[in-house]
Amino acid sequence: MEPAILPQAMIETVTRPGDWVIVLPIVLALMGAALALILRKAAGLGFVTALAVVAGIIACEISLLLTIMETGPVSMTMGKWLPPFGISFTADAFGASFALAASVVTFIVLLYAEADRPAASAGDGFHSLVLMLLCGVTGSFLTGDMFNLYVWFEVMLIASFGLLVIGGRPIQLDAAVKYGFLNFLATSIFLLSLGLLYGLLGTLNMADIMLVAPLANPAAMVGVAALMLLAFGMKAAAFPVNAWLPAAYHAPPAAISALMAGLLTKVGIYALLRTLVVVLPATRDVLEPVLVVLAVATLVIAPLGAIAETNLRRAIGFVVIGGIGAVLAGIAMPSLDGVGGAGLYIFHAMLTMTALYLVAGLIEKQTGEVDSRRMGGLYASSAPLSLLFLVLMLGAAGVPPLLGFWPKLLLIEAGLAEGNWSGGVLVAALLANAVLTMIAGSRLWAHIFWRNDFTPETTMVVTGPNRLHYLATGALTLMIVAAGLWPNPLFEAVRIGAGDMVDPARYSAAFGLAEVTP
Amino acid sequence: MDYVIAALVGCFVAMGIYMLLSRSLIRMLLGMVVLGNGVNLLIFTAGRLMRDVAPIVPKGLEQPAGPIANPLPQALILTAIVIGFAMFCFLLVLAYRAYQTLDADNTDTMRVAEPEHAPQPPLSY
Numbered sequence: 233m234e235p236a237i238l239p240q241a242m243i244e245t246v247t248r249p250g251d252w253v254i255v256l257p258i259v260l261a262l263m264g265a266a267l268a269l270i271l272r273k274a275a276g277l278g279f280v281t282a283l284a285v286v287a288g289i290i291a292c293e294i295s296l297l298l299t300i301m302e303t304g305p306v307s308m309t310m311g312k313w314l315p316p317f318g319i320s321f322t323a324d325a326f327g328a329s330f331a332l333a334a335s336v337v338t339f340i341v342l343l344y345a346e347a348d349r350p351a352a353s354a355g356d357g358f359h360s361l362v363l364m365l366l367c368g369v370t371g372s373f374l375t376g377d378m379f380n381l382y383v384w385f386e387v388m389l390i391a392s393f394g395l396l397v398i399g400g401r402p403i404q405l406d407a408a409v410k411y412g413f414l415n416f417l418a419t420s421i422f423l424l425s426l427g428l429l430y431g432l433l434g435t436l437n438m439a440d441i442m443l444v445a446p447l448a449n450p451a452a453m454v455g456v457a458a459l460m461l462l463a464f465g466m467k468a469a470a471f472p473v474n475a476w477l478p479a480a481y482h483a484p485p486a487a488i489s490a491l492m493a494g495l496l497t498k499v500g501i502y503a504l505l506r507t508l509v510v511v512l513p514a515t516r517d518v519l520e521p522v523l524v525v526l527a528v529a530t531l532v533i534a535p536l537g538a539i540a541e542t543n544l545r546r547a548i549g550f551v552v553i554g555g556i557g558a559v560l561a562g563i564a565m566p567s568l569d570g571v572g573g574a575g576l577y578i579f580h581a582m583l584t585m586t587a588l589y590l591v592a593g594l595i596e597k598q599t600g601e602v603d604s605r606r607m608g609g610l611y612a613s614s615a616p617l618s619l620l621f622l623v624l625m626l627g628a629a630g631v632p633p634l635l636g637f638w639p640k641l642l643l644i645e646a647g648l649a650e651g652n653w654s655g656g657v658l659v660a661a662l663l664a665n666a667v668l669t670m671i672a673g674s675r676l677w678a679h680i681f682w683r684n685d686f687t688p689e690t691t692m693v694v695t696g697p698n699r700l701h702y703l704a705t706g707a708l709t710l711m712i713v714a715a716g717l718w719p720n721p722l723f724e725a726v727r728i729g730a731g732d733m734v735d736p737a738r739y740s741a742a743f744g745l746a747e748v749t750p
Numbered sequence: 751m752d753y754v755i756a757a758l759v760g761c762f763v764a765m766g767i768y769m770l771l772s773r774s775l776i777r778m779l780l781g782m783v784v785l786g787n788g789v790n791l792l793i794f795t796a797g798r799l800m801r802d803v804a805p806i807v808p809k810g811l812e813q814p815a816g817p818i819a820n821p822l823p824q825a826l827i828l829t830a831i832v833i834g835f836a837m838f839c840f841l842l843v844l845a846y847r848a849y850q851t852l853d854a855d856n857t858d859t860m861r862v863a864e865p866e867h868a869p870q871p872p873l874s875y
Contacts, residue, residue, distance in 0.1 A: 402862050430823065
């Protein structure tokens with residue numbers, strides 16, 4: 233047997249030392265989670281470990297992002313086996329900046345949660361679960377392999393189950409049952425579509441799929457893509473399959489809700505963006521009418537839910553769902569502006585939705601209530617809180633100087649440039665979403681802060697927020713406002729990231745795949 | 751043979767979905783397991799079935815002699831089985847805890863997180 237029978241299977245060039253930053257965040261998070269588990273009984277050490285690890289991850293991701301901005305997407309293949317055998321980690325500007333946003337959000341939430349946690353809670357594994365969650369999220373953003381994406385989804389899922397039930401109050405168990413079953417079902421459907429994809433193409437590497445997908449049976453590929461749309465739609469809480477989100481996100485403590493709102497649905501919608509726009513563009517064109525309908529329904533119906541809701545954090549949950557509609561609109565319009573708007577919206581939503589939940593937690597702490605009907609008149613006792621909430625709600629609705637405005641601007645430009653009925657409908661839905669979110673936000677603001685006929689019904693002792701709470705929330709809000717006021721670096725990143733998504737030549741060239749596979 | 755296995759996958763998935771549609775947590779959990787096994791079998795079938803040839807290089811050779819089965823689906827399924835089993839265990843414990851705490855095995859009566867008659871938001875300020 234001569235070795236020449238098999239095609240070239242290994243990458244023979246040496247991995248550049250700089251490429252290691254692409255796997256380092258995941259390695260750090262995994263090791264940090266293990267270390268935090270070992271140190272779980274030592275008061276304070278788990279927190280310090282987690283904070284240090286997340287700071288290290290942020291440093292790695294900043295350096296990764298700088299490399300990508302300079303030289304284009306970075307790829308590293310495990311074991312140097314070429315696809316379809318080796319598992320690749322590939323990051324372009326979008327993946328890396330979302331991973332960066334995820335770790336920044338985690339850093340803030342760790343600070344906030346530390347101010348929150350009672351002294352008796354040491355040993356519940358909170359810090360290692362948070363690091364595992366970050367590991368799964370970062371892995372999903374940086375992976376270049378569909379099956380690996382499934383694995384990171386599951387890592388993320390099991391960590392979020394753990395976070396959701398820490399404490400074990402009945403409401404958390406109830407929420408975790410719904411959250412757990414529906415998300416597990418979604419990943420099963422994703423796995424189903426992966427099996428079919430592998431059967432059709434014989435490869436699961438994203439760059440490799442881009443090369444061979446046009447040769448496969450188009451009808452079967454559309455079936456696979458539709459299954460993926462269902463699976464990722466469930467993960468992202470797109471309109472008809474969103475029921476689990478408002479049922480689950482208000483149950484755990486506010487810090488954990490904030491972390492989940494910032495990270496989980498965004499990973500789902502990012503996976504959809506990556507799969508449909510970059511990996512399987514031909515099937516996206518077939519599914520476009522479905523995407524338009526889903527986007528419009530999600531954009532319009534979700535904020536109506538927020539208006540009808542009295543529980544503060546449940547109402548914010550509906551605002552989170554509405555944001556998913558904006559990203560779906562971007563997926564339905566795969567131009568440079570559309571994809572750029574979708575990407576920027578994910579970035580904005582990761583920061584803003586987390587901050588909103590953190591502020592909601594502060595409000596709940598101040599009033600000792602979760603129901604917005606029984607809060608009220610809070611303005612008198614806490615004016616800064618009212619300002620934070622107002623700014624973030626306006627940001628979520630997309631009012632000009634704030635971060636939420638810029639992605640919507642890009643999306644609306646994309647819709648107008650589309651020049652057909654679907655573009656027009658999407659623009660109308662985006663504007664309707666902004667107005668409805670604004671109504672929902674201002675109603676909540678008025679109920680919580682403005683009404684002055686407030687008489688506390690309960691006499692429970694309220695432990696108000698402390699300085700660390702305000703520091704964490706304020707820092708995040710400041711970041712959002714600053715990013716909104718000086719958006720130019722963001723636009724630069726979006727231009728590069730969306731460019732690589734719309735035309736993924738540089739993405740697949742990062743593998744060195746172009747020369748090897750015909 | 752492929753057709754038989756494909757039909758079996760169909761049966762598994764249909765059974766899993768049927769059981770997931772029930773209201774009892776334990777039935778849903780079993781449905782999940784059946785569905786998961788159907789999916790694993792599907793990956794296996796999608797990797798092309800071959801008889802009697804293990805994906806192993808014989809002793810003393812550099813390359814496998816003759817045709818071999820595709821090892822990749824086996825690796826994929828192994829991962830999926832492990833993950834699916836971990837999920838199943840967690841959900842089983844969760845369902846048991848929920849049964850103990852909420853005294854409910856029926857998803858219709860689990861309304862702690864979403865109260866049944868949600869109040870209207872105030873209509874004026």
